[in-house]
Amino acid sequence: MNPDQPTHQQQHPATDAQADPPARLPGPLQDIDSTVSEQASRRWWDQDADDYHDEHGEFLGAARPGGEFRWCPEGLTEAEAGLLGPVEGRTVLEVGCGSAPCARWLTAHGAHVIGLDLSREMLRHGLRAIAGDDSPTPLIQATAEALPFANDSFDIAFSSFGAIPFVADSARVMAEVARVLRPGGRWVFSINHPMRWMFPDDPGPAGLTVSIPYFSRTPYRETDDDGHVTYVEHHRTIGDRVREIGAAGLILDDIVEPEWPDGFTETWGQWSPLRGSYFPGTAIFCSHKPG
Ligand SMILES: C[S@@+](CC[C@H](N)C(=O)[O-])C[C@H]1O[C@@H](n2cnc3c(N)ncnc32)[C@H](O)[C@@H]1O
Numbered sequence: 328m329n330p331d332q333p334t335h336q337q338q339h340p341a342t343d344a345q346a347d348p349p350a351r352l353p354g355p356l357q358d359i360d361s362t363v364s365e366q367a368s369r370r371w372w373d374q375d376a377d378d379y380h381d382e383h384g385e386f387l388g389a390a391r392p393g394g395e396f397r398w399c400p401e402g403l404t405e406a407e408a409g410l411l412g413p414v415e416g417r418t419v420l421e422v423g424c425g426s427a428p429c430a431r432w433l434t435a436h437g438a439h440v441i442g443l444d445l446s447r448e449m450l451r452h453g454l455r456a457i458a459g460d461d462s463p464t465p466l467i468q469a470t471a472e473a474l475p476f477a478n479d480s481f482d483i484a485f486s487s488f489g490a491i492p493f494v495a496d497s498a499r500v501m502a503e504v505a506r507v508l509r510p511g512g513r514w515v516f517s518i519n520h521p522m523r524w525m526f527p528d529d530p531g532p533a534g535l536t537v538s539i540p541y542f543s544r545t546p547y548r549e550t551d552d553d554g555h556v557t558y559v560e561h562h563r564t565i566g567d568r569v570r571e572i573g574a575a576g577l578i579l580d581d582i583v584e585p586e587w588p589d590g591f592t593e594t595w596g597q598w599s600p601l602r603g604s605y606f607p608g609t610a611i612f613c614s615h616k617p618g
Contacts, residue, residue: 359546359559364495365445365470367548367556372425372446380426380452386593387428389452392459394431398487398517399609400595401585405432410485410515410583410613414438417482420507422471422500422516423489426452427464434464442466443474444489472496474503481507486516492560495546497568501575510618514577520584520607523597524562530599565610572614583611 372379380389386402388395396405405411411419415437421430424442426449433440442464444450450466457463469475471490484504491497504514525537541564549558563571565582572579587603594600598608 359495359548359556359561361470361472361495361499363556364493364546364559364561365472367559368493369445369447371558372444373448376426376446376448376452379449383595384426384452386595387426388432389426389428390456390459391428393435393461394428394456396429396432396487398611399585400593400598401587401603401609402591402593403585403609403611405429408583408611410611411483411513414483418480420474420476420481420484420504421489422474422484422486422504423491423493424453424466425449425489426456427466428456429485429487430464430466431457431460434460434462438483440464443469443471445470470494471500472503474507476507478506479509482509482512484508484512484514488517488519491516491518495559495561497561497563498571498574501571501577505575505577505616508616510616512616514572514614514616515611517609517611518568520610521563521565521568522606523608526597526602528597530594530597530602532601534597534599534602535605568610568612572612577614577616579612579614581611581613583613585609585611 384390387397397403398405398408414433417438419433419438419440421427421440421442424430424444427442430440430442442453445468447468450468453466467475472494491500494500508514522541525539525541526534527538544562547560548556551557569579584607587600592600602608
């Protein structure tokens with residue numbers, strides 16, 4: 328959930344909806360690989376951590392004792408949705424936890440949780456909040472593409488808009504999660520709904536007009552004056568996501584598309600009541616490891 332992101336059609340090819348349809352674009356481009364993506368994301372989220380929490384901390388429950396668990400800007404909570412199943416006594420990994428309000432909420436509900444994130448500054452916000460909790464939640468700085476845990480370590484893994492949109496090799500994340508899950512364990516992650524890729528990141532009417540090919544996996548990037556990548560998001564279609572989950576040996580159980588709640592007026596970046604009244608903004612993939 329990046330609130331500060333400018334309209335993302337600016338650096339995509341073939342964005343003029345009035346022009347001829349764009350030529351079919353190639354598959355994932357390799358110019359923004361895992362290393363470049365990690366460097367950009369670490370720097371971006373370190374620099375943005377304070378602003379992110381100023382703007383969204385209250386909604387996320389980031390400083391609230393015992394945290395809060397929201398799956399998406401539509402506000403859906405784990406208390407309502409129960410997508411993780413029973414959590415008391417379970418070992419849980421949060422991937423891309425940021426300041427870990429979700430992990431802390433699970434700790435408060437009796438789970439044994441570890442939060443993992445790439446950004447030291449996002450984690451630092453979490454450490455401050457954890458100091459006010461009854462039970463601590465361990466946090467670790469690492470990348471989702473190489474989880475520093477033994478095989479079969481967790482009953483549940485999840486991510487709420489953490490890591491997956493930002494990694495170059497999300498298939499590798501799926502494989503890593505499958506490796507550290509115990510047989511029967513769940514893996515649930517929320518991301519921007521893939522169909523949102525087609526539209527500019529604008530909460531208003533401009534965000535209702537298709538301008539980017541759904542099938543373009545060319546990453547969205549922002550660069551500085553020297554051409555260094557400073558922000559990146561990677562797109563996968565719904566089918567890509569389903570295949571990555573299957574290739575990791577996981578079973579897909581559901582894709583939850585939270586609807587915009589009646590009367591809910593909170594806008595988060597490109598997520599708004601207007602757009603939410605027409606199409607989904609979030610997809611939550613629910614899967615499990617056989618066994
Ligand atoms: C939109 S924030 C979401 C954080 C938290 N789940 C929340 O709802 O506030 C995305 C998070 O993903 C983390 N992230 C990005 N790339 C990552 C990677 N390769 N490995 C682990 N975390 C990553 C960022 O540092 C950031 O904290």
